[in-house]
Amino acid sequence: MIERRVVYLMKGTSEGRTDEVFNRAGYPDHQKQISPLVRAGILCVKQFPLDYMHLVCLGAMKRLLTYLWRGPVICRLSKAQREQVQMNISTLKQALPAEFSRQPRSMEDLDRWKATELRQFMLYTGPLILKDVLSNDQYHHFLCLSVGMSILLDESDEKRESYLGYAHNILEHFVDGSVDFYGPTFPTYNIHSIKHLSDDAANFHSSLNDISCFPFENHLQVIKKLVRSGKQPLVQVTKRLAERQCTERHARRSQSTTKLTAKMPDNCVFLMDNAVGFIQEKRSDGTLRMDVFRETDCDSLFEKPCNSKLFNIMLVSSDLTMAKRILINRESIYKKAVCLPYKQGYAILPLLHKPE
Template sequence: MAEGNGRDLPRSYLRRWRMYNTEVENLACLSDDEESVSSHVSAVQEGSERMHELSESQSSNININHEYGNNENEASSDNVESSNDEEISSEEEQSSENDSSGSSRVSSEDEQSDSDNNDLCKDLAEWATENKTSRDGLNSLLFIFRKYGHRVPKDSRTLLKTPRHIDINKKCGGDYIYLGIESGILKILTQNARHFTRNNELLLDFNIDGVPLFKSSNTQFWPILCSLSKYEPFIVALYCGNSKPNSVQAYLSDFLGELENLKTHGITFNEILYTVKLNAFICDAPARSFIKCTVGHNGYYSCERCTIRGEWNGRVVFNSSDNSPPLRTEEEFRACLYSNHQTSRSPLIDAGLFCINTFPLDYMHLVCLGVVKRILMFLKQGPRECKLSQQQLKLISDKLKNLRGKMPREFARQPRSLELDKWKATEFRQFVLYSGPLVLKSVLSRAMYNHFLTLTVALSILLDSIKETRNAYLDYAQELMTYFVKNATTLYGNTFVSYNVHALVHVTDDVKNYDTSLNDLSAFQFENYLHQIKKKVKNGQNPIVQVVKRLTEAEKSNIRRIHSKTFMYVSMKKKDGCFLLWNQNFAFVRERRPGKKYVCDILKPQYTEQFFKEPCDSKLINIAVAKNIERYASRQMVEEADIERKVVCLPYEGGYLLMPMLHGIERH
């Protein structure tokens, strides 16, 4: 028995020692927690010491047994030792093989662990960027991940790959950075290459506008934005100061230089040469005045399309009896012959750009925030001839509030009372196109109501995305706009026809020149992006640096740019279940079927009623009243390809007022 114990002792001791040693090595490779490694090493060392004490005690017992009756000759002892050495040697070789296989297994597990950690970090970065998570919040989340053994960075800046330094230039009286046109275009092409395989012409829309950052200071951004094929805009240049740039030449120099180079040489991507063309500068009136070097919109000669002279009536108004003043031309503008209109020579002229037709009159600022808001302001607090009583205003507000929840899901805001100071541009658009004709009926006088409808009908024609229908009624839209401006003084007083109201007579020209809907010439998408830029600034310390770092983080997180196409929500509720088909029938969804097919009640136009007769039959622009739908409709299967557009379906006199949607989705 003693001999067996003597032979087994070295093997068991070495086997356990190797096991503990391998565990420590593996733990050191797989863990970043030094305290955990230290605790395991201490445990192994304690185990080794206990094994050593045990071996010594057992060795002493063996020696005693040898002295008192187990004497063996030297030959047999040598044979036993040599035998033990061979067994230990073979066991070491086997253990070495096990260690090597264990280390290879650990290596493969380590590689898999690194891959999982990289995927985790990538997903965390995308999540944090998309949800605009604060730095402190993300740091707290990373701490929790590390607490439970995940190998993630300690700081959010490491996770998001935030650049350490941003080069900012002092220019035009403030801070300035130029990011470039080509770099932004290449990012869009890289993420959406398949959308640009059929057409190698890139049409660029640019926007320049001022954005105040804080209520307590004059700090403001003046970015140059670019939009390609209605994808989300990107920043070309960004200026930050206490006022607008003090030199338009210096402000536009980098931009105009690169634009000229791209127009000449184009852009090569995936071995395809794309030609670059300037489509339009879509700006509000103050920004157009700034970069064109013309008088402001309050000037006597402020009209950008004709040479009409305003007159003073508490403010500059355009009540001239001249119905057709001479139009401005590109040749005379280039020669700076409009001394009353141009303040200096614009750098756009030297860059070879057109300064009249290239600047469409943005209907978001001109019509929605300009004319429509002015109409409502005059109804609330204008001259006696147009001002409504408090009872009438309350009636309009109540009607608007009754429409809450009735607008389709595409609308970002539902109707609310006449708190005009809080209304956004989309709400004024909603009023003039959809809710206004309904809530103003029977409240305004017949003359004022029909006058308002001329604006609604004209805009409905100019906003129509169907080219053939729009072009067929362009001349009629021009007549309606001219009528609206000409008769506005009679209904609203001599102070009503401001710069914005007068410019309505020129809006139709932009639709003709660009051969597109007013939706494609509006600043709505740029204004939405400006709001996103503003939200990236958390404090007043280096606002430009904050924006550029957030943009870099989004770029490295591979956030895709959104294409602003129209999406349709479909449900069996009236507000999201009414559509206009290509054959001009109305469809009311009753069931949804797989494959984007719908069981609908089809109502033909002859079973609908007109909503108004002046200035034209409302059915001319597909506005109608539907009553007794169940009686006149027929049940049919409709596919998504049969749908032309969604219809706003509002309750009206026991039936429904149907008004086709004329704009894209307001939220994604």
């Protein structure tokens, strides 16, 4: 695979650009004059966030998988490794909960994977699929991207902001180490820009989910469904949207809620004390009968670049008789979990995105 791309081979942290210098055209290498946006009071450095859907999912994650599947010899998987990856993917089909619009697809379809599928691999399935396939060092390098993005996508402001510095460090390590594992053609502008994602989370005091293109991408499905024929599609969409705006029923559309059932894969949750619960029965009085594994009863999925239990990624036994059966109120649930089959048990990961 031969590419002609601008690459960024410099390692480490360079001095960041600031609005103070930008506002006076203090970067003559690319500024000819003061931008009209500056005169309008817009901060051109801090107020233009990077979109992780395009930058990381469709950019870095797809590039990494492409290099593993058919890239340079330095990183291309062997035939046996590719077969193992395909086998690992097949064991996860139909295992993802209702918040995922697509189940894992074959790597042979990689060119047609959507952004949600690449996010799915990066945050949920990839740490299982690539474990024991890649070398330890290369696997830990991938986990730097997975864990770093998990931190920046966490909805808990307190937890996310307390680990922002760590997320920045491991994402920087991912970018700087990419040349060693994937060769000098790998670190393009997309890869380099990952270093700045933690700055956006800090500047906007929010999860990257709140400043990404995913909501707009998902809304395109709604717009497409308004078109009934090939004749004047724009007129059809405009009329249907106008009708919705004029009706109170559509103006007050209910928000989507998390789906919880007493059957897998939609019965796994985290409780407020980080215990893992499997809902067995939803009772008429609103309480839930649940089998619970305490955090101390769970194992870590990985130890590097950090202990996975630090971010609620853990392994539990498939033998639910080892769990403690309790009754709880729904208010005791912290968040829904993704429960995936792994060896003789389950890998439990926090759900970090809204329904697709």
